Amino acid sequence: EAATKRQAIASTQRLLDLQPRGATVLHEGENGGYEEVLRPIRAVKPGDIVLIRPGDHIPADGEVIDGRSSVDESMLSGESRPVTKGVGDKISAGTLNNDSALTVRVEGTLRNTSLGRIIRLVEEAQTSKAPIQSTADRIVPWFVAITLLLATSTFVFWYHYGHFELALMAATSVLIITCPCAFGLATPMSIASAAGLGARHGILIKNGEVLETLSHIDHFVFDKTGTLTEGRMRVKAVITRDGADEDTLLNQVAALEQFSEHSIARAIETEAEARDLPPLRAREVVNKPGHGLKGRVGGHEFIVGTLHWLSQNAVVCNDELQHRVAEWEAQAMTCVHVAIDGHEVGIIAVADRLRADARALIDNLRATGMRLTLLSGDRRTVAEAIANQLGGMEVIAEVLPEDKDRIIHELQEKGAKVAMVGDGINDAPALIRADVGIALGSGTDVSGESADIVLMNDELDKVRLSVALSHRTLRTIRQNIGISIAYNLIMIPLAMSAAITPLVAAIA
CATH class of the missing domain: 3.40.50.1000 (HAD superfamily/HAD-like)
Structure with a gap:
């Protein structure tokens, strides 16, 4: 019990230890340069500029505004490989800066950081109850009542035979030997330990x-x-019909996809940028998640998305394009259908990797x-x-x-x-x-x-x-309760029969 409790507390403490106690804040000096001021982390506010030297733990969540370095995020995410961070990248409190100095604009501190939220979730998980614990909590009061009844019965039995001292010793042994603690503590200690162990391996259990x-x-x-x-879609192919130009069609679709949050939209936009196509502006855009988009680009009405979306908008589909769609979909490619002014004119095939x-x-x-x-x-x-x-x-x-x-x-x-x-x-x-x-x-x-x-x-x-982890935790809980029941079934009759003394009961 004590070992499990120490392990649970240590798991949370290890997360708390990741949070630096102070940070080097940069202030503009009189000569136009920056002055370094060491401040306690509680005095650091969002918007402050902090300097993080190689080998330092990052004190707050923020955005890199200068420098480039590799950051060890294994303490938070379990990812063993350092992640390269440069200007514009987000970094998290508690991670370790490896190579070079970084200048960071603070966005969150203490409980408002990723680390702070992880610690809060772990603490909530450690104090929460599983259904099996509720069952154990209902048993404990009855267990205590039965223990008192058995101790009283033992005293009355031995006192009836004229052995007052023996009666007192036996009843005391029954009170000492019984162990309701295992029922009450087996579950919360196991859950607390599991929550801490999960957090160390990048698994947050709420x-x-x-x-x-x-x-x-x-x-x-x-x-x-x-x-x-x-989740990183890539454009694999673009085919067109009715004299449409591939790059022009791709660029026009990219103008519409700016209004979508889907990963396919990002893939099409990225491909248009990679081809150095000048950005266009779309108007009157309607985005229907799960279906597609429609809007106007360059005076033409575009409908982009699934085949069903085109059918809903009374688009005339191209049979030749549908044969290519069947081939690509069999290769796990997703096809984006493109129609201009009511006629299907092209397909953009995108694919993702397992x-x-x-x-x-x-x-x-x-x-x-x-x-x-x-x-x-x-x-x-x-x-x-x-x-x-x-x-x-x-x-x-x-x-x-x-x-x-x-x-x-x-x-x-x-x-x-x-x-x-x-x-x-x-x-x-x-x-x-x-x-x-x-x-x-x-x-x-x-x-x-x-x-x-x-x-x-x-x-x-x-x-x-x-x-x-869930199976191991439940197995540990059941094992602890089972051992407790077996222990009491063996030791309580021995105590009632005066076969053991209070001293032996205390040691056991």
Whole structure:
């Protein structure tokens, strides 16, 4: 018990130790240069400029405004490789600057940093109750009452036979030997230890109930883009018809995609920039998530998105283009259909890469008998191609963002205990609906707030570690309670029979 308690406290303390106690703040001097002033971290405010030398821990969240260096983020994210940071990049408190000096504009300090939020989540998880703990809490009062009843019965029994001293000794031994502490402390200490251990490995567990629920999960549902794949779409091909120029079409579509937050939009914009195409301006843009966009560029009406979106807008589709679409989708490429003034004139094919550890995770979960589902808004042929690369799993494709929550609910109604793994804003309702929601650290703030478990980096293997941690925690709790029951079943009868003295009971 003491060792577990020390381990739980030490886990939180190690996180607290990452926070530097002071920071070197730069102030403009009288001669126009900067003066260095060492301040306690509590005196540092957002907007201050701080200097971080090589080998220093970063004192606050902020943005690099000068310098370039590699930063060790393993303490927060578990990522073993240093990450290069330059002007415009965000850095987090508690990470370690390796190579060169960085000048940083402070954006958050203490509890308002990534480190502060991690510590708060760990503390909340350590103090939260799992259902099994609530059961133990209900047992403890009855256990104490039974203990008092047994001690009283023991005293009356031996006193009845004229052995007052023996009666007193035996009753005292019963009171000493009984051990309700294990019932009351086995669960909270195990949860506190698990929360701290998870945080050290880049797994943030928001409450103790999650650990117990995760150990009973039998169905994992994965988002595709940004979860099983890297989420960094790249334009692979552009084809046009009706005399349209590839670069011109790409540039016109990029003007529309500026109004979308989807990773496909970023890929098209990036490709247009890489080709040095002059930016255009789109007007009257309508963005319908899960479908596409429409708007006017250069006096023409553009409709960009899925084939279904084009059909909804009465676009005349090109049969020759559809043959190319079938070929590309079979290769796990996503096709963006482009129509001008009511006629389909081109296709932009984009593709994403599987994460390096995605196949290993899926194989591991499949080996444990877990049901697996790929949930995607992409075309079925694209989603099935990705599923085949992962060794095969159930595919639910062409799902609109608002429908993901409904699908999770339907799986639960069939009796499944569902864990949802996602990273985007459109995954947030499904993460909340699932029995356990797991968000990747590269995802949006919304998905992170909606999830029960947040992975601090993009390593999918952390999903497997989370499951293993939940099973280990529940096993430890049950083991502790089982040992306590066995101990009491053996020792209480010995104490009642006066076979052991209070001294021996205290030692035991």
